Amino acid sequence: MRGLLIGASGQLGRALLAAFSQACQMVGTAHRHPQPGHLTLDLADTQRIHSMLQDTNPDLILIAGAMCAVDGCELEPELCYQINALAPKTVAEYARAHGAHVVFYSTDHVFDGDREIYQESDAIRPLNAYARSKAEGEAALRELLPDRYLILRTSWLYGPDAQRMNFALRCVDRIRAGQQVLVPADQWGSPTYTEDLARATRFLVEYGHTGTFHATGPEFIDRVALARRICARFRLDDRYIVPKLTSELGQAARRPLRVRLDCRKLYETGVGELRGVDRGLESLALSEASFVNS
8 A cells, every 4th residue: 555644754644654654655745844755745735736646656645744833824825725634635535536535633612612622523613713624624525535534523632842843842941041931721622642643643543433533632631730740740940840831822713612522433443542641741751851861
């Protein structure tokens, strides 16, 4: 099987490359941070997407690349729409014509947070440009590939990351530099380790599952509690953590404050439970130590 991994240099992309390394012949693409062997692809360039798909002729396409900065998406909604909605539609059109399968990563932000917990079939209500673009990407796959798509909605991804863009590593770096970290005290979510999401993806693909799945870590906690557990695991002074209400942070995008995804549908496939925060942070710390010692 030939695979194309869009966004191979990001934290999820790296985990997906490792997970699928023995399952198929995978070609990776990157935009800003290409690694040796990666092909260059800007998801805002529709013509380049077309030519990349024609050149690689994949049977499986994983769309891990995206515009993920929620406030940045709010400030540049047209670019956000191009990358997160139109690019997946372009991929889906190719896949429909060539019999390929597509995996698309979406977000808990497609919900507004007014309910206690959300199932895959619940009505969405995105509150910001990022979430709306992801919802439109989802809709394109459902329309164009009704039996050959896999959508994984996830939350608060963290794991080894060369760009150090996730919340956990940003906390570690700022506190080690003696800087305060402003943390929203009223935002809740389910931290999800990248290697677990990649493993779940491979399992679902190998066993022929299609449709929409919620895939998050099992714990539902607030950002401040997560930040303090990061400090405890990395032996950092948690006095640098400064709790703030979301309304005090001046963020450009409106955010749902409490979105919990029901992952029972995922677990019923037999994929196995994703790891909790402490196990995930332990894995991240071991990865950091290996990097420092290498």
